Amino acid sequence: MRAMVVRRFGGPEVLESVEVPEPVPGPGQVRIRVAAAAVNPVDLATRAGVLTGAGVIPPREVLGLGWDVAGTVETAGGGFAAGDAVIGLRDRIATPLGAYAEQIVLDASAVAPAPAGVPVAEAATLPLNALTAAQALDLVETTGTVLITGAAGAVGGYAVALARLRGLRVVAVASAADEAPVRGFGADEFVPRGPSLGDRVRALGPGGVDAALDTALLGLEALDAVRGGGEFVAFAAGAAPIPLRGVKVSSVWIRADGERLAELSRLAEKGVLPLRVAEVLPLSEAAAAHERLAAGGLRGRLVLTP
Template identity: 65%
Template sequence: MRAVVVRSFGGPEVLEVAEVPVPVAGEGQVRIRVEAATVNPVDLATRSGALAEAGLMSARDVVGLGWDVAGTVEEVGPGVTGIEPGDRVIGLSDRLDVPLGAQADQVVLDADAVTAAPAGVSPVQAATLPLNGLTAAQALDGLGLSPGQTLLVTGAAGAVGGFATQLAAARGIRVIAVAGAGDEPLVRELGADLFVPRTARLGEAVRALVPGGVHAALDAALTGAAALDAVRSHGAFAALVAGAAPPPLRGVRVFTHWIYADGARLAELAALVEAGSLTLRVAGTLPLEQVAAAHKRLAEGGLRGRLVLTP
């Protein structure tokens, strides 16, 4: 079978679609025939060597890429209940240091990282949910906001920011969205109550709309101190990338959220998709062999949704 791997770090040219053995599901695991796998910024950071330089993964001869997967269960390992061969599922591979990721013909995941695919959407659409949906939901949980409170979402038109905007609005949280000027209609459709263009000085612009500042910020665009300036004293701030968290000025509780697989929570998000309460966005599809082109396109920026590989 085929799998996307890197044997040395560098630009998109180091990506290889290699022939590898079919993996075997072990205790508590399932093997999935991959129908769709997204390309995310974490894949670019893995391929470039940035994550290894940051000490987040060790050196190995071969590194597999890909976190999100949608597909069909081929094999169920010992001890697995509630999942059967033939089930349509989505799941998340949340480990960096692996020889085989989700960008492959088949992948093995822990059963508790998998849930039934949402009905009524294609595998390509469903594959965009796990990593970005769980990141948004888990970061929101960490912020601990109550209905009626205010949340600044930077990068609100992006994959994580879009999910965060919808999920927060559904909880009764008042969302102030930051995005490009042309994205205002999109983020308002997603549930944003107020809008600030990303070219504005965030602290001043947000405080003009929300006197005293917002209760919390979810910094999907990695704006750091600029977004922190918009948060009121003793508020909360969620950073999503290592090293992107600003100092905890004015008593603001600043934390970096580290995504983790959670099949039960993913099932909740899938139910929201089925109910029409959560929007899945696909920026484009490419065959597995064009993974390098997907990396180049993602690095250019400006995507609204995720690029999806279809093995």
């Protein structure tokens, strides 16, 4: 079968299409025929060697790419039958085969039923980004107001929708041009990104917000908007600011969770979550997808189809 891998670090040109044996599932695993795989910023960081340089991925001769998968179960196991439409998350990123492939083997505990009635490309955008948003919200205890930076992004959009479902008051930060869609996700207040963020957020409520989900990695600028003793969640290694004014600072480290993913899938079926696809490309054009993502300006995920 065909898969995209990297054997050396660099730009999109280092992506290689290779022929590899079909992966063989072990106990408690399922083999999935990949119908769609989302392209995420972490894939670009893996390809460029950033994660290996940071000690997140150990040195490897071959690395697979791709965390998100939507497809069909080929081998029964873990409660899934052959032919089931599923979505799943690969959270072991130091393996030689990822979701950029015709087939992938995942632990059944990392897989969930695909959202019924949702196009497969849209379903493929759900696992990594929605789980990240959900697990980040699990880190905060507030029942009050939460600031979400990068609210127009994939993780940020899910975070806005999920925070509103929890009954939180959402103050969203994004480009001024994205105000309408971000409010459509469920934001109560909108603050355009720019300087003096803390002052502008605090103008909406005395003392600042109770918590912040900093998906845009603004660091201290976002922390300044949080009240003393509040909560702050960072979304990348090394992105957590110092805990000024007694703010509880934590980082979200994504993990596969099939049960939680099933809950998110059901919400997607109901149209509650903002599933957004920027473009669908064949797997053979993975390098072009990486170039497009690196260029920025996308709203929604690029998706590869074998």
